[in-house]
Amino acid sequence: xxxxxxxxIQDVIDFNLFHMSHSSSIKRQLLRMQILTVVLVLPLVFxxxxxxxxxINIFTLIxxxxxxxxxxxxxxxxSRESTISRIRKMLGEGSNRAMLGHQVVTFSPEGxxxxxxxxxxxxxxxxxxxxxxxxxHFFLYMSSINALEIPKSCLPSEKEQKDFLEYINAHxxxxxxx
Numbered sequence: 001x002x003x004x005x006x007x008x009i010q011d012v013i014d015f016n017l018f019h020m021s022h023s024s025s026i027k028r029q030l031l032r033m034q035i036l037t038v039v040l041v042l043p044l045v046f047x048x049x050x051x052x053x054x055x056i057n058i059f060t061l062i063x064x065x066x067x068x069x070x071x072x073x074x075x076x077x078x079s080r081e082s083t084i085s086r087i088r089k090m091l092g093e094g095s096n097r098a099m100l101g102h103q104v105v106t107f108s109p110e111g112x113x114x115x116x117x118x119x120x121x122x123x124x125x126x127x128x129x130x131x132x133x134x135x136x137h138f139f140l141y142m143s144s145i146n147a148l149e150i151p152k153s154c155l156p157s158e159k160e161q162k163d164f165l166e167y168i169n170a171h172x173x174x175x176x177x178x
Contacts, residue, residue, distance in 0.1 A: 041071040
């Protein structure tokens, strides 16, 4: 089975966002940062309003509490946008020909063969830990943070996607420990 597609910066972003939203360690870290942001915002806002009014009143308390709630609610979106920006900047630093551009991925009983304009590689089925899917991609994880992305647009019909998953899962079930 051959699949050809153009791997884009958006594919890399999609994988990273998917992984962040499904990784328990990253979710814990983001929650800690979200709470830390609130802990920093509350005294800052309180101090600013106290310095302006030189008194503690209900208005100061309400603005402080609302600022904390707003910081807590907006932090996930800020973190997401920050991640997207960092990925775009990193991938903009070089040509990344080995990572981006036209990809040809061949699935066979011997393994997964990936070829692009500058590299060729073989992935043994035993290296694939799991396959998961998002709304736009299939991700074949080779480690906890590395996956081969296959855009679902390469398999436009539900039947093709179902057949693809069955093919992948059949090979994964033959591997020990998967």
